[in-house]
Structures are given as C-alpha cells and as structure tokens.
Amino acid sequence: MDPILMWKTLPKVSWLMVLLAALFHFSSGISQVTKTVQGMAKLSCNYNISVDELSRVRIYWQKENKMVLSVISGRVQVWSQYQNRTIPEITNNLSLVILALRLSDRGTYTCVVQKTEKGSFRVEHLTSVMLSIKADFPTPSITDFEHPSPDLRRITCSTSGGFPKPYLFWLENGEEVKAVNTTVYQDPETELYTVYSNLDFNVTSNHSFVCLVKYGDLSVSQIFNWEKPKEDPPDDQLWKRKILIPVCVGITVILGTCFICILRMRMQRRNEEGVEMRTTARI
Structure with missing residues (x-):
C-alpha cells in the first residue's frame, strides 16, 4: 500500500x-x-x-x-x-x-x-x-468633497486591507462625534476588511476631527482640520471701499499725467532757450 x-x-x-x-x-x-x-x-x-x-x-x-x-x-x-x-x-x-x-x-x-x-x-x-x-490597516485617508447644504460639509474617512474586524470612531476634543453612517466590509476570499464612514459638520466654526480605527489591540488614526471662512466686511465698509478705491486710482492717474506734462514743458523751454543762445552767439 x-x-x-x-x-x-x-x-x-x-x-x-x-x-x-x-x-x-x-x-x-x-x-x-x-x-x-x-x-x-x-x-x-x-x-x-x-x-x-x-x-x-x-x-x-x-x-x-x-x-x-x-x-x-x-x-x-x-x-x-x-x-x-x-x-x-x-x-x-x-x-x-x-x-x-x-x-x-x-x-x-x-x-x-x-x-x-x-x-x-x-x-x-x-x-x-x-x-x-x-494584516495591519494603513493610515486612514480623509476626503472632503460633498456639500449637503451651504452651512454643512461632509468628510469621508476610509482604510482597507486589515484584520481583524475594525471599529471606526470620530472624535473632537476627545469626545465621540456621531457619524452619518459607517460601513464595514469583509472580502470573502481574502478575509480582509474595508471600513469607511461619513461625517457632517457645520462650516460656521473651526473644527479638528480625529478618525480613529481600532482593530484588535492596534489602532490607526488621521486628523482633519477645518477653519471657518473669513467673513465679508460690513456693507457700509464695503461701500466705502467701492468708492474710495476708484477715487484713489483716479487721483493717482491725474497726478501722474500732470507730472509728465510739467516735465515735457520744462524740457521744451530748455530746448527753446538753447536755440536762442546759439542764435545770439552767431550774431
């Protein structure tokens, strides 16, 4: 046998x-x-x-x-x-x-x-x-591409290729922030996991979010910082700027033109005086 x-x-x-x-x-x-x-x-x-x-x-x-x-x-x-x-x-x-x-x-x-x-x-x-x-998860990536409303932005945190099953958390100032949705997917062939999560936040204030992914005894994280846009000046200041800037530009142009004219007149006068002196010398 x-x-x-x-x-x-x-x-x-x-x-x-x-x-x-x-x-x-x-x-x-x-x-x-x-x-x-x-x-x-x-x-x-x-x-x-x-x-x-x-x-x-x-x-x-x-x-x-x-x-x-x-x-x-x-x-x-x-x-x-x-x-x-x-x-x-x-x-x-x-x-x-x-x-x-x-x-x-x-x-x-x-x-x-x-x-x-x-x-x-x-x-x-x-x-x-x-x-x-x-199977370690790489550092998560955070993308910012959606605008649910004028005052809201949506960011997405994702990472893939790790094991065991991951758990994703959003943190701000050390406290957990509720996500819009979080999805965990396991590839049936490789058994490796992919996780991604969406978070909406108000753009009218500054933020510093941490996307934290825990798997087993290990974890990876990424930080996303947001600074609120600078506000437009009040209407009265805006009106003054709209008036003052063109006026200043106009005055500068006029003064420059006058200066050039004065220089030309002085040069012409000097030329005429030079001609008279040469004529007198000949006589």
Missing part, C-alpha cells in the same frame, strides 16, 4: 493516539511565528537529517490534522491549498516555507518525522509551530 495513502487513511483514533504519544515523548512546547499577509513564513521542524537519509525517513507537515506537505523516499508532495507556494528545506532543520501568506494560513502546524526500525516506521521526532498572520 502506498505510504501516503496509508497515512491519509489511518483511522482518526489511531492518528490521535500517535500524536499524543509523540507529544508526550518529544514535544518541548509550541514555538510562535508571526508574519504579515503576502509575506513569507519559515517554520522549523528543529530536526536535521542528511540527504542520504531521505530514503529511510518520512517527513509530514500538517496543519490541524490536514495535510500540507510530505516527503517520502525523497519525493515531495504538496496538497492543493499550498500548491506553487510551499516548499520544504530539507537541509535547514526540515523547515516548511510558505510564500504569499494568506489569513487562512494562520494556525498550528505539526512536523512529524518517522524512521524505519526493524522493517516498520516509528515516530522519531514531532514538533509544533503556531503561525500568526498580521
């Missing part, structure tokens, strides 16, 4: 008994590995063998009783969920390398090493690794 098929068809009770016995004899605690989404994780089996020993050793990596990868008689088999992104590193503590990490990859992985003894295989080594996957 094919050894892989025999491993897969082993009764659950027998398999659990093997695991419990192996854990009792070989386990030294579960190590922890934390990585980010789309990153790479290397899980160590903490057991070394030479390439020559491969023909006499069976190596199994599984995640919570579901097969991930096996190496039997030097032949590597990868199960469908991990195809094209999972490889073994035989010469590096029999490590399991997982690329392009997904949230669904988080969990406990177990490495089992079996060796032949008197014609049959027995458990030689067993260890477990807890893999945690982080």
Whole structure:
C-alpha cells in the first residue's frame, strides 16, 4: 500500500493516539511565528537529517490534522491549498516555507518525522509551530468633497486591507462625534476588511476631527482640520471701499499725467532757450 495513502487513511483514533504519544515523548512546547499577509513564513521542524537519509525517513507537515506537505523516499508532495507556494528545506532543520501568506494560513502546524526500525516506521521526532498572520490597516485617508447644504460639509474617512474586524470612531476634543453612517466590509476570499464612514459638520466654526480605527489591540488614526471662512466686511465698509478705491486710482492717474506734462514743458523751454543762445552767439 502506498505510504501516503496509508497515512491519509489511518483511522482518526489511531492518528490521535500517535500524536499524543509523540507529544508526550518529544514535544518541548509550541514555538510562535508571526508574519504579515503576502509575506513569507519559515517554520522549523528543529530536526536535521542528511540527504542520504531521505530514503529511510518520512517527513509530514500538517496543519490541524490536514495535510500540507510530505516527503517520502525523497519525493515531495504538496496538497492543493499550498500548491506553487510551499516548499520544504530539507537541509535547514526540515523547515516548511510558505510564500504569499494568506489569513487562512494562520494556525498550528505539526512536523512529524518517522524512521524505519526493524522493517516498520516509528515516530522519531514531532514538533509544533503556531503561525500568526498580521494584516495591519494603513493610515486612514480623509476626503472632503460633498456639500449637503451651504452651512454643512461632509468628510469621508476610509482604510482597507486589515484584520481583524475594525471599529471606526470620530472624535473632537476627545469626545465621540456621531457619524452619518459607517460601513464595514469583509472580502470573502481574502478575509480582509474595508471600513469607511461619513461625517457632517457645520462650516460656521473651526473644527479638528480625529478618525480613529481600532482593530484588535492596534489602532490607526488621521486628523482633519477645518477653519471657518473669513467673513465679508460690513456693507457700509464695503461701500466705502467701492468708492474710495476708484477715487484713489483716479487721483493717482491725474497726478501722474500732470507730472509728465510739467516735465515735457520744462524740457521744451530748455530746448527753446538753447536755440536762442546759439542764435545770439552767431550774431
């Protein structure tokens, strides 16, 4: 019978008994590995063998009783969920390398090493690794593009690509402000979340809002500042400005014109006096 098929068809009770016995004899605690989404994780089996020993050793990596990868008689088999992104590193503590990490990859992985003894295989080594996957939300972005009424503006805060489920709050002066609406969406394939929220505020006063997004023990935030528009001057001052500015401009133009005329007259007079002096000298 094919050894892989025999491993897969082993009764659950027998398999659990093997695991419990192996854990009792070989386990030294579960190590922890934390990585980010789309990153790479290397899980160590903490057991070394030479390439020559491969023909006499069976190596199994599984995640919570579901097969991930096996190496039997030097032949590597990868199960469908991990195809094209999972490889073994035989010469590096029999490590399991997982690329392009997904949230669904988080969990406990177990490495089992079996060796032949008197014609049959027995458990030689067993260890477990807890893999945690982080998906941090980027700093939220706040956009200002809607005007529900002349005295109201609407801003939108949004961020995406994080996990676990986020909770978004609007704060002003340390106190929560009620949003118009808040929407949280989880992508069914990647399990990552998107959150966005709208807030209306009065433009007749200054504001400093904080958009705070909490997820698990972490949080990200963004600040939005608003300064009320400068008020137009009173009507009487506006009327004075409308009159005084043109008058001042007119006076400036007149004075400039007069100054230019005076300069021209003086230059003409000097020219005439020069002509008379030259005529007298000739006589």
